[in-house]
Amino acid sequence: MTHSALSQSKLNLFLTPSDSLDISRRNAVIITEVSLGTLTLVGLDQLWYADFPRSKFKTIDDTDEWLQMDKLGHVFSAYQLGRVGANALNWAGVSKKNQLIYGATLGFGFLTAVEVFDGYSEEWGFSWSDMVANGLGAGLYIGQELLWDEQRITMKYSFHQTRYASQRPDKLGDGFLEEMLKDYNGQTYWLSANVHSFFKDSKIPRWINVAFGYGAEGMLTGKNEIVDNLMITQNRRRQFYLSLDVDLSRIQTNSRVLRTVFDVLNVIKVPFPTLSYNDENGIKLHYIYF
Numbered sequence: 001m002t003h004s005a006l007s008q009s010k011l012n013l014f015l016t017p018s019d020s021l022d023i024s025r026r027n028a029v030i031i032t033e034v035s036l037g038t039l040t041l042v043g044l045d046q047l048w049y050a051d052f053p054r055s056k057f058k059t060i061d062d063t064d065e066w067l068q069m070d071k072l073g074h075v076f077s078a079y080q081l082g083r084v085g086a087n088a089l090n091w092a093g094v095s096k097k098n099q100l101i102y103g104a105t106l107g108f109g110f111l112t113a114v115e116v117f118d119g120y121s122e123e124w125g126f127s128w129s130d131m132v133a134n135g136l137g138a139g140l141y142i143g144q145e146l147l148w149d150e151q152r153i154t155m156k157y158s159f160h161q162t163r164y165a166s167q168r169p170d171k172l173g174d175g176f177l178e179e180m181l182k183d184y185n186g187q188t189y190w191l192s193a194n195v196h197s198f199f200k201d202s203k204i205p206r207w208i209n210v211a212f213g214y215g216a217e218g219m220l221t222g223k224n225e226i227v228d229n230l231m232i233t234q235n236r237r238r239q240f241y242l243s244l245d246v247d248l249s250r251i252q253t254n255s256r257v258l259r260t261v262f263d264v265l266n267v268i269k270v271p272f273p274t275l276s277y278n279d280e281n282g283i284k285l286h287y288i289y290f
Contacts, residue, residue: 015256018093025092053122060125065222069184071133076189078137079155080267081107100142108138152197156190158269160290168220188215190269192245206250213241243274
């Protein structure tokens with residue numbers, strides 16, 4: 001066996017989930033998650049929140065901002081972090097019950113800590129609607145595991161750059177990476193349903209999904225508000241999408257390396273021809289949509 005083949009074999013073995021509880025793997029998962037979570041929160045506190053005045057703990061009602069795109073971001077983040085947490089414990093051979101209790105709630109716990117930081121910042125505040133969204137994201141993962149013992153409906157994300165970011169780069173981002181996080185006009189959140197999982201006796205390919213998306217455009221501020229003593233003119237509108245998608249986690253392969261890569265990439269909606277609808281333009285066909 002060649003050196004590269006031997007290395008590939010060892011990597012496949014390492015990535016294969018344990019059949020029973022592996023104490024060393026479980027401890028490694030816990031230490032890694034606690035360390036990364038702590039470093040991230042400390043980094044946010046020093047590099048982000050430190051730039052804004054502190055305040056007494058307060059709550060805000062931001063339910064009506066950004067046409068709820070920010071709320072879907074919370075749902076998505078809680079779902080994906082919970083999925084990663086559960087999968088990591090599955091790799092360590094932890095029981096399914098404990099995967100859901102201690103793994104699938106990872107996103108909810110982390111985002112709750114971030115929300116508390118918001119509560120002590122003059123710029124923001126603790127948002128109960130954000131907490132509800134975090135709970136929905138964790139619930140979407142846990143509920144499917146309890147109901148079906150699998151994720152038939154996954155939450156995905158796609159992004160395209162828009163002309164709005166250049167008009168307010170301080171709020172919507174300056175450059176592609178910042179805009180991916182801040183420009184809600186270019187973000188789309190998807191519920192991607194695996195067709196074969198609902199019709200298991202059919203000959204439908206196991207990896208074909210139907211995706212339902214939600215996005216919004218025309219937003220330069222959270223809501224119609226005065227900025228620098230000027231009312232910014234906006235044409236804010238919700239958009240709905242219907243498309244096909246690929247569930248990369250259901251593509252058959254014996255390579256654990258490829259499975260891991262597919263699992264990581266599966267957070268992104270695969271570009272496909274897409275139908276969109278909004279009140280202004282009605283139904284529109286996009287030959288390819290990101």
